[in-house]
Amino acid sequence: MTELTIEQHRILLDCAQTQGTPTYVYFEETIVRQINKLKKHLSGLPLQLLYAMKANHSVPVMQTMLREGLGIDAVSPAELVYALKIGFPVDRVLFSANNMTDGEMHYATERGVMLNVGELSRLEAFGQAYPGSDVCVRLNGQVGAGHHEHVITAGDKSKFGIPVEQVGDVHAIARKYDLTIVGLHQHIGSGIMDTKTLWQAISVILDASSSFENLRFINVGGGLGIAYRPDEQDLDMSSFDRLIVEPLKAFIDGHPSEGLAIWFEPGRFFTAQCGVLLAHVNTVKEGTTRTFAGTDSGMNHLVRPAMYGAYHHVLNLSNPEGPLNTYDVVGNICESSDFFAKDREVAQLREGDIIGVLDAGAYGMSMTTTYNMRSKPAEVWIDLAGEQRLVRPRRTVEEMVAQEMRQA
Numbered sequence: 306m307t308e309l310t311i312e313q314h315r316i317l318l319d320c321a322q323t324q325g326t327p328t329y330v331y332f333e334e335t336i337v338r339q340i341n342k343l344k345k346h347l348s349g350l351p352l353q354l355l356y357a358m359k360a361n362h363s364v365p366v367m368q369t370m371l372r373e374g375l376g377i378d379a380v381s382p383a384e385l386v387y388a389l390k391i392g393f394p395v396d397r398v399l400f401s402a403n404n405m406t407d408g409e410m411h412y413a414t415e416r417g418v419m420l421n422v423g424e425l426s427r428l429e430a431f432g433q434a435y436p437g438s439d440v441c442v443r444l445n446g447q448v449g450a451g452h453h454e455h456v457i458t459a460g461d462k463s464k465f466g467i468p469v470e471q472v473g474d475v476h477a478i479a480r481k482y483d484l485t486i487v488g489l490h491q492h493i494g495s496g497i498m499d500t501k502t503l504w505q506a507i508s509v510i511l512d513a514s515s516s517f518e519n520l521r522f523i524n525v526g527g528g529l530g531i532a533y534r535p536d537e538q539d540l541d542m543s544s545f546d547r548l549i550v551e552p553l554k555a556f557i558d559g560h561p562s563e564g565l566a567i568w569f570e571p572g573r574f575f576t577a578q579c580g581v582l583l584a585h586v587n588t589v590k591e592g593t594t595r596t597f598a599g600t601d602s603g604m605n606h607l608v609r610p611a612m613y614g615a616y617h618h619v620l621n622l623s624n625p626e627g628p629l630n631t632y633d634v635v636g637n638i639c640e641s642s643d644f645f646a647k648d649r650e651v652a653q654l655r656e657g658d659i660i661g662v663l664d665a666g667a668y669g670m671s672m673t674t675t676y677n678m679r680s681k682p683a684e685v686w687i688d689l690a691g692e693q694r695l696v697r698p699r700r701t702v703e704e705m706v707a708q709e710m711r712q713a
């Protein structure tokens with residue numbers, strides 16, 4: 306998304322005025338649109354959608370997912386308990402903690418939540434502790450993809466999943482402890498626009514599934530990308546239909562076991578476009594070769610540019626008709642990787658202007674830190690009626706300090 310509607314623009318300026326900055330603003334309408342889009346394309350498949358809550362676990366985001374019938378991909382005990390407290394039924398939560406501890410294994414199992422196991426040693430420990438149980442296994446089909454090498458989660462360099470070459474060991478452990486492998490899982494990476502590669506990965510798992518007799522679901526993961534740049538196209542849904550949905554339907558039709566479901570678990574696809582990070586321009590400074598627009602936010606609030614070199618479109622909300630100038634739009638953190646945009650044309654930025662950093666609804670707030678002892682941003686929810694609600698305030702300086710002093 307590189308443009309806003311007139312109404313979104315108005316709401317954002319209003320939020321900046323009423324709630325101050327830095328503030329994340331989320332539009333419910335966009336989340337519902339994205340969910341419906343995926344549901345429409347996957348209709349006809351026996352389907353369960355999960356939401357990878359690591360993308361954005363703000364309470365109203367989670368409540369929207371629940372209302373829309375989604376389940377949850379949880380990767381830590383706190384994510385798991387939070388999802389259950391929001392109201393997700395246990396049988397719609399899958400626990401995929403990486404390098405799971407015994408404590409985490411017991412924690413999830415005692416609450417009735419199914420484990421998604423990505424290591425043979427954990428499968429063995431689970432079998433010892435809970436013989437005769439059902440479990441899901443995460444496989445690494447050796448096909449990975451993603452918008453940056455840091456987000457590729459399959460292939461020989463990836464720590465995730467049990468290599469598909471070791472399926473024989475999975476069966477041996479399952480036999481030893483009378484475990485029933487009811488689910489197979491994969492997640493190959495994030496920000497994937499290439500449906501061909503996604504299908505290549507899925508087909509490895511589908512092939513591997515032929516040796517599992519009691520499967521209830523195959524979870525093909527998340528990873529669906531969105532367009533961040535003005536010149537980028539959204540995920541090509543007609544090729545998604547042709548290369549992924551149709552073959553999945555054919556697979557299900559030809560599968561002997563009744564009731565086998567396909568699960569997807571996107572994060573970014575559902576929430577990236579719903580979120581805008583509002584920041585205030587504190588300083589405009591002429592360097593020798595560039596103009597810096599310094600804001601009251603930064604990499605502590607949206608780390609994707611620093612971490613992945615990710616592009617986020619930046620709009621000057623308070624001077625949208627200003628002449629285009631070229632800026633480095635930067636934050637207030639003591640790091641030179643602290644930027645939102647480099648060498649970017651933006652409508653003239655003046656001290657006091659409000660910028661909107663777009664498509665910040667996924668891996669934005671959930672990856673924030675309080676580095677430099679700066680508060681996390683506030684969060685504001687815009688419901689389907691266009692009403693705004695503060696769902697999380699910023700911490701005051703006194704609250705930030707008090708929290709640190711309590712730890713002493």
Ligand SMILES: Cc1ncc(COP(=O)(O)O)c(C=O)c1O
Pocket residue numbers: 357359360378401458492494495496526527528529570571572573574667
């Ligand atoms: C296991 C798992 N599932 C799903 C996702 C969601 O990925 P995305 O936001 O790209 O859809 C992730 C993201 O890291 C993940 O680790």
